[in-house]
Amino acid sequence: MKVLIHEDRAEAVNHAADLIAARLRSRPETVLGLATGGTMEAVYTRLIDAHRAGRVSFADARSFNLDEYVGLAPDHACSYWRYMREQLFDHVDFPVGATMLPRGDAPDPEAEAAAYEQAILDAGDIGFQLLGLGKNGHIGFNEPTSSLCSLTRIKTLTRSTRDANARFFDDPEQVPRLAITMGIGTILRAGEVVLLAYGDDKADAAAAMIEGPVSAVCPASALQMHRKATVILDGAAASRLK
Numbered sequence: 001m002k003v004l005i006h007e008d009r010a011e012a013v014n015h016a017a018d019l020i021a022a023r024l025r026s027r028p029e030t031v032l033g034l035a036t037g038g039t040m041e042a043v044y045t046r047l048i049d050a051h052r053a054g055r056v057s058f059a060d061a062r063s064f065n066l067d068e069y070v071g072l073a074p075d076h077a078c079s080y081w082r083y084m085r086e087q088l089f090d091h092v093d094f095p096v097g098a099t100m101l102p103r104g105d106a107p108d109p110e111a112e113a114a115a116y117e118q119a120i121l122d123a124g125d126i127g128f129q130l131l132g133l134g135k136n137g138h139i140g141f142n143e144p145t146s147s148l149c150s151l152t153r154i155k156t157l158t159r160s161t162r163d164a165n166a167r168f169f170d171d172p173e174q175v176p177r178l179a180i181t182m183g184i185g186t187i188l189r190a191g192e193v194v195l196l197a198y199g200d201d202k203a204d205a206a207a208a209m210i211e212g213p214v215s216a217v218c219p220a221s222a223l224q225m226h227r228k229a230t231v232i233l234d235g236a237a238a239s240r241l242k
């Protein structure tokens with residue numbers, strides 16, 4: 001695991017975005033794995049700027065998002081599909097149909113999860129996976145105690161994750177209790193993984209991910225077993241490393 005610390009949050013964000021842009025320039029047909037959440041908003045803004053400046057194109061790429069809330073249709077204001085359209089897809093040149101998320105409103109969520117895993121396999125697996133970090137150490141919605149071999153499936157969100165994500169909903173009680181998420185095993189199959197985390201509230205999880213034992217108690221610690229994982233932190237998120 002390569003750990004890169006930038007004192008400045010903006011530099012950490014720019015570094016992550018620049019790695020994606022460089023990957024797309026060297027391998028335009030990359031299958032990207034994408035994340036949502038507050039951390040990624042600035043990354044996607046930087047990528048949109050790079051696209052407008054002619055420095056990056058998504059025209060030959062494809063993408064699979066990590067996760068989606070069970071019960072939310074793609075056009076729901078708080079769905080991750082809507083987030084991705086607003087934060088990235090509507091502003092860059094992905095071909096129509098090249099961007100995938102699990103359907104939160106699928107009539108059979110378990111079958112949807114299995115079909116999503118199969119679609120990732122059929123695409124030859126993720127080439128470049130972007131990850132954020134939950135305060136509780138989750139990646140995707142693989143909450144603590146998730147199997148380190150898990151594949152795309154339904155997960156029950158913990159109280160801490162629902163609390164953390166309540167800021168995106170009008171009423172905290174509207175935060176769904178279930179999500180479809182790529183598994184830790186799915187993520188570990190990606191050719192390259194870049195995790196970005198910043199802010200003091202990620203410091204404990206970052207320390208457990210990097211310096212703790214590989215354990216389902218901190219799902220992100222599984223990245224210690226990945227051959228090409230890069231963790232980018234700002235000074236605050238790195239503040240509890242030894």
Ligand code: F6R
Nearest residue numbers: 035036037038039132133134140
């Ligand atoms: C989102 C996802 C989550 C977030 C994590 C951090 O698709 O997979 O693992 O990356 O919860 O969220 P923020 O960035 O909002 O702190």
